[in-house]
Amino acid sequence: MSIGIFNVPAAKNEPVKNYAPGSPERALLKKALEEARSKVIDIPQYIGSEEIFSGNKKKIAPPHDHQHLLGYYHEGNADDVSKAIKTALEARHEWASLNWEQRAAIFLKAADLIAGPYRAEINAATMLGQSKNAYQAEIDSACEIIDFLRLNVNFMRDIYEEQPISSDGVWNRMEYRPLEGFVFAITPFNFTAIAGNLPAAPALMGNVVLWKPAFTQVYSANVLMKVFKEAGLPDGVINMILVDGPIAGDIIFKHPDFSGIHFTGSTKVFQNIWKTIGENIGVYKSFPRIVGETGGKDFVLAHKSADPQALATALIRGAFEYQGQKCSAASRAYIPANLWDDVKALMLKDLSEIEMGGVEDFGNFINAVIDERSFDKIATYIDGVKTSNDAEIIAGGTFDKSQGYFVHPTIIRAFKPDYITMCEEIFGPVLTVYIYDENNFDEIIKVIDQTSPYALTGAVFSRDRYAIQYATEKLVNSAGNFYINDKPTGAVVGQQPFGGARGSGTNDKAGSVLNLLRWVSPRAIKETLISPTNYKYPFLERG
Structure with a gap:
């Protein structure tokens, strides 16, 4: 049980390293690139405590050198999706009951792991798997995901501190419960930070998650899962499935415990998902949260x-x-x-x-x-x-x-x-x-x-x-x-909360308190300190 109202580390953005010639970060990154290119790895699905190697192996190659073999990912199937749902729901109660500061500590540790011992590895994986140069990888797979993880902890505390007023003889309070069920996170190839934040943000708020990364981002997604596990994320909280979208959707969107989707991808796909959810709306225990960032021109x-x-x-x-x-x-x-x-x-x-x-x-x-x-x-x-x-x-x-x-x-x-x-x-x-x-x-x-x-x-x-x-x-x-008077790219977590409207999504602003609010279901509690013992009100007296 929590005893105390805890402060969290101050909100600040991770400094961007410049990788100039002669810099220590450049040497470390060059070494990580050489090491990654020198070996062939197998990437499993992560469901609960299991690493599942299906044997249905798909090649991973650098987009800029497509004949080079970095490794394979093991594609899953419908049974894996059902297993991941069952595993997530089994983990749900214990995770939702964990004190908020314990959840915060896990993701703060994940941020520090990326900032320190995993920085070169995750940047190298993003560079090779997604063909990003060193600077673009640094601002994405290092700084932005670190910012998401650290600042989301601050936003979570801000949410929990938002409480109603109380009148005489009454104590009002607000609980911010996780959603009832599981969240489905679908993430794109182009930002490792988005791939990490979409499952991590709902999980931070006490939800359990099925995460389906883009197949073209699996190489760096695997590093993120390693980080989450080393940070102490309990088994079953975030389950990484490597399953084709329609196969996963056919099971997930028909499940009564589906409680929300966190999506970044194409407008057409998101529209189809929204339509499917609408068609199945009577199946669900609650109205699912639909959060998406889609296309742009x-x-x-x-x-x-x-x-x-x-x-x-x-x-x-x-x-x-x-x-x-x-x-x-x-x-x-x-x-x-x-x-x-x-x-x-x-x-x-x-x-x-x-x-x-x-x-x-x-x-x-x-x-x-x-x-x-x-x-x-x-x-x-x-x-x-x-x-x-x-x-x-x-x-x-x-x-x-x-x-x-x-x-x-x-x-x-x-x-x-x-x-x-x-x-x-x-x-x-x-x-x-x-x-x-x-x-x-x-x-x-x-x-x-x-x-x-x-x-x-x-x-x-x-x-x-x-x-x-x-x-x-x-x-x-x-x-x-x-x-x-600036280019329309480069939003920084906590500085320019990101998201658009119209055909570009639900504008729930990743990198702000607004997004995290979507992953809770508030419960208002009124406690009357001295309960009335007579039904009569003063106006009933005849004067």
């Missing part, structure tokens, strides 16, 4: 007063870091005609210097896209430009998958604002720009708002404060994360 709007150099840098970084494979990546830009020549020249200069290749060479800014399916999709969009009269390629436009899935950073100029690459999510290193009359700022804002079904991130560049306010107000529903 993120914009950068430049006013005629914008700084061309700052704008060009934001577009290069925002569009091409991690090959544009971020939900928040700058994908469409609206540039006034008076700035276009300068911005174009600056971007072309930067692109002429940028190098592309494997992550092991720290001089490469651009690496490979995640897999052949993604490569082919991106190539189709680029090839479409080459035969179109409505757009032209300004830079890049070439690709090669002979050794790795490499797509050169590509800038497309669209001659009409509804050209396909201005509207559809591509998820690759492709930026489309539309040049507008610098005197039509208000009209282009209407175009931006109406072009895409998404509303995840967006940015405005201007040195005119009236223009900034105007854009901020008129684009109020166009982006859940809005940036002024």
